[in-house]
Amino acid sequence: MKLFSNLKKLKEGLTRTRENLTTKISEVITRKVKIDENTLDDLEEILINSDLGSKLTEQLINNAKSALLKEQDRTLDKIKEILKKELVKLIQPQEKKTSADSLSDQNKVKIILIIGINGSGKSTTIGKLAYKYKTEGKKVIIGSADTFRAAANEQLKSWATKAGVDLIEDISKDPSAVVYETVKSALSNNYEIVLIDTAGRLHNNKNLMLELNKINGVISNLIPGAPHECLLVVDGNSGQNAIMQFEEFNKYSNLTGVIITKLDGTAKGGSVLQIASEKNIPIRYIGLGEGMEDLQEFNAEEFVDAMF
Ligand SMILES: Nc1nc2c(ncn2[C@@H]2O[C@H](COP(=O)(O)OP(=O)(O)O)[C@@H](O)[C@H]2O)c(=O)[nH]1
Ligand SMILES: [Mg+2]
Numbered sequence: 624m625k626l627f628s629n630l631k632k633l634k635e636g637l638t639r640t641r642e643n644l645t646t647k648i649s650e651v652i653t654r655k656v657k658i659d660e661n662t663l664d665d666l667e668e669i670l671i672n673s674d675l676g677s678k679l680t681e682q683l684i685n686n687a688k689s690a691l692l693k694e695q696d697r698t699l700d701k702i703k704e705i706l707k708k709e710l711v712k713l714i715q716p717q718e719k720k721t722s723a724d725s726l727s728d729q730n731k732v733k734i735i736l737i738i739g740i741n742g743s744g745k746s747t748t749i750g751k752l753a754y755k756y757k758t759e760g761k762k763v764i765i766g767s768a769d770t771f772r773a774a775a776n777e778q779l780k781s782w783a784t785k786a787g788v789d790l791i792e793d794i795s796k797d798p799s800a801v802v803y804e805t806v807k808s809a810l811s812n813n814y815e816i817v818l819i820d821t822a823g824r825l826h827n828n829k830n831l832m833l834e835l836n837k838i839n840g841v842i843s844n845l846i847p848g849a850p851h852e853c854l855l856v857v858d859g860n861s862g863q864n865a866i867m868q869f870e871e872f873n874k875y876s877n878l879t880g881v882i883i884t885k886l887d888g889t890a891k892g893g894s895v896l897q898i899a900s901e902k903n904i905p906i907r908y909i910g911l912g913e914g915m916e917d918l919q920e921f922n923a924e925e926f927v928d929a930m931f
Pocket of ligand 2: 745746775
């Protein structure tokens with residue numbers, strides 16, 4: 624399922640991250656006669672500032688250290704190559720999980736719940752996913768369960784139209800009722816993919832938690848074991864906050880994966896790697912723009928390659 628996997632697009636999307644990183648790394652390296660502790664400290668700072676976070680950066684620098692210090696060839700290319708190789712090793716475990724797509728045949732219908740804070744890109748990602756599955760020949764329906772904002776519903780409807788898929792909305796503005804109707808309809812009309820959009824913020828976290836619990840309950844009452852996927856959408860610009868969002872949502876949802884959006888607009892693509900290395904959860908997709916096809920499966924090597 625490599626539909627939109629396109630290295631060129633990934634590189635385009637990560638242009639700002641790459642320029643930011645390589646400019647700074649080359650500034651540090653080219654000033655130096657040899658790679659000493661100070662140089663490594665400078666590298667460390669650059670990586671932290673690119674949102675890799677202190678933990679991943681420390682691991683990366685430590686792993687790269689011996690290789691770097693032993694290396695006779697201290698050109699920028701060589702150093703980048705070593706950093707890339709060590710970074711891929713650290714984040715690859717999460718990619719392997721991704722490639723075994725959990726779209727198993729045992730579930731005739733697959734229920735995918737999309738959660739995350741307001742503005743993270745949930746509805747846009749649902750539009751892209753709807754289009755992706757539709758293009759693969761699947762019968763797709765969207766449940767518009769962010770009933771709190773009229774504009775949110777209109778936006779999702781326009782995505783559904785563009786992707787050519789069906790959508791259930793409103794049901795007197797009750798999110799659980801929308802979810803119920805959507806799953807019911809999916810079961811009686813042989814839909815294969817159900818994408819459920821949710822609200823990002825109720826007036827407090829407790830309400831959001833109760834709402835998500837209720838939605839999960841409605842789904843599992845209709846289909847035991849569902850939702851089959853619960854994906855957290857995180858804005859790639861959110862830095863350290865990405866980890867916090869993950870931890871918060873993970874408390875009251877059974878997260879099966881993460882989607883990181885807006886990687887085309889940030890100079891700091893490192894938050895992806897931070898989640899991939901620190902949390903035992905697959906990075907399922909990355910968002911690289913506002914178009915229908917701007918969604919790719921996460922591939923550690925490709926990502927690191929596009930980043931440096
Ligand atoms: N550049 C870019 N913009 C995105 C991406 N994903 C979402 N957006 C934009 O981010 C804004 C919020 O997205 P939306 O889907 O409404 O977020 P939601 O509140 O979580 O549903 C919109 O303006 C989207 O067009 C992405 O991958 N790249
Ligand atoms: Mg939305």
